[in-house]
Amino acid sequence: DLFTIPPGKTYTSAGLEYDHTAYDNTVAHTATISLLSGEPTGDAAGMAEIRTGPSAGTVPVQSPRNVGVASLSPAVVTRMNSLSASGGGVLYLGGHAPLDATYIFAEFTSVKLVGNTNEPSVTAVSPATGSAAGGSSVVITGLNFTGATSVVFGTAAASFVVNDSTQISATAPAGTGTVDIRVLTAGGISATSAAVRFTYLSANANLSALSLSAGTLSPAFASATTSYTASVANATTSLTVTPIVADATASVTVNGVAVTSGNASGAIALAVGSNTITTVVMAPDGTTTKTYTVTVTRAASSNANLSALSLSSGTLSPAFASATTSYTASVVNATMSLTVTPTVADTTASITVNGVAVTSGNAAGAIALAIGSNTITTVVTAQNGAAITYTVTVTRAASSNANLSALSLSSGALAPAFASATTSYTASVANATTSLTVTPTVADATASVTVNGVAVTSGNASDAISLADGANTVTTVVTAQNGTSTQTYTITVNRAQPPVSNNANLDGLSPSVSSLSPWFATATTAYSVLVPTSQTSISVMPTASDAGATITVNGVSVNSGSASGPQSLNVGDNIITVLVTAPDGTTTRTYTVTVTREAPAPPVAGVPTLAEWALGLFALLLAGCAAVLAHRKRAMI
DSSP: OOOOOOTTEEEETTTOOOBOSOOOTTSOEEEEEEEEESOOOOOTTTOOOOOBOOSSSEEOOOOOOOOSOOOOOSOOOOEEEOBOTTSOOEEEEEOSSOOOSBOOOOSOSEEEEEOOTTSOEEEEEESSEEETTSOOEEEEEEEOOTTOOEEEETTEEOEEEEEETTEEEEEOOSOOSEEEEEEEETTEEOOOOGGGEEEEEOOOOOEEEEEESSSOOBSOOOTTOOEEEEEEOTTOOEEOEEEEESSTTOEEEETTEEEOTTSOOOOEEOOSEEEEEEEEEEOTTSSOEEEEEEEEEEOOOOOOOEEEEEESSSOOBSOOOTTOOEEEEEEOTTOOEEOEEEEESSTTOEEEETTEEEOTTSOOOOEEOOSEEEEEEEEEEOTTSOEEEEEEEEEEOOOOOOOEEEEEESSSOOBSOOOTTOOEEEEEEOTTOOEEOEEEEESSTTOEEEETTEEEOTTSOOOOEEOOSEEEEEEEEEEOTTSSOEEEEEEEEEEOOOOOOOOOOEEEEEESSSOOBSOOOTTOOEEEEEEOTTOOEEOEEEEESSTTOEEEETTEEEOTTSOOOOEEOOSEEEEEEEEEEOTTSSOEEEEEEEEEEOOOOOOOTTSOOHHHHHHHHHHHHHHHHHHHHHHHHHHHO
């Protein structure tokens, strides 16, 4: 290989310089030239003089002509085909020894050299850079590539494919620095120039350092280690990564975002649990990469606190504080249910109220309240499973409702009509109604009720209540659930008086001695009784047919069925009058009893009278007494 003459280019003497390190002395090189001016000549060491000549044949030309350039040594042109006499033709040059010199065509103003149509030439390479490790795909553009036998990057042969006479696809071998790309064919080897050079880029994709703004890499960083772990507290919601490349011309990305070597990346949000952060280094060759992976584990939250807790009814005591877990509240009896609204301090925590899941900041379902103490439990479970229980003891007051919702009688009608707020009523019943029942119904089922002091089940009738003639008071007392609130409902039941009787009859009449004549009969009003003269008084016992009737005997009141006072009797007839007055106070009936006292019998001659017998007896008694006294007197003497 002597040199390649690019076609169609005009050179001055200063521009025709070719630097060669080797050539093939068996290959004929041709060029068509046109002499524009001047005279190309060889040097003193035997450089051939190029001149016009015959158009055929091989004529070795030696020219010892010295043009003042003595540095071109050794330089021997063994043969040259002469050019056409007309000033144009084919130039054949060849040599037989290594030629390491610069051929200078001096002593001419300029020549136009039209390149050999068989010799390859490279005009461009793309890309002009690639990995020092080799393997880059390079497209070589030029002429006369058909039949290429070799593609060289510097001194290293490359694998290649000839696409056509103007394009070769080559795979760059490994190398360093900037090298020439040449193509060798049967027609020659391409010349070199700055336009057809290839620069090897570094394949270093290592980091020299890697650090986190929070947490510690495990294991400690080493350039060859690509996988790391780190742990951070739950409070660490983000961190940054600072990578430093080993080759300053390498580029780096963190999670796909470009980062300047030695500078922190943008903040990377951390979810609870595992977070993978990927740092990718691109070597200067644009092909070689290395990926460093850091798995950052953010601890789950341990915050199981509430930030707020409220009730739909009642007030927490004490006032809510996150660290206080036990509360009380009171509600009125009318509050039969309430809701609880818990709000977590950490949104990752979960909540249940009485075992039912609740969304933070929302009310739980209605919770039924029994009378008295009701425990409501709110359990907050932190993200890491830790739990805190908040307890609210809600006391629902007992009912103070001591009202009746209804009150009725088995007989009679209430006046006024029943109303819960009205507590005093009257009712009237016939005299024939000797008893009745009361049915009270409480307004609050928790209340209790009594009627005339006897417990009654709400909505059920009381026991029978006896009624006297006239006013009868029936008292219904309702006691509320709280045991202190009471309400008394009073009913005055008026039982009608019985009809007024006009019965002034006697059912019986009897004397204290002897007997009536005729025998007693209610309708018989006149009777007689015979008593001996010795009976000086008599009483009678009248019995009325109507217990409400009144009786007098000779004007003196006598109770029915009782004996009258003694009635003195004279010898002869004595009238005893029994007057019966009916209950109506008007109707009367008079019963008469004629008591006849017999007269004493006349005295009998020789027979002392009773008086005489009595006087004689008295005299004897006096005489006896005198004798006794005399005897005692003598005894004392």
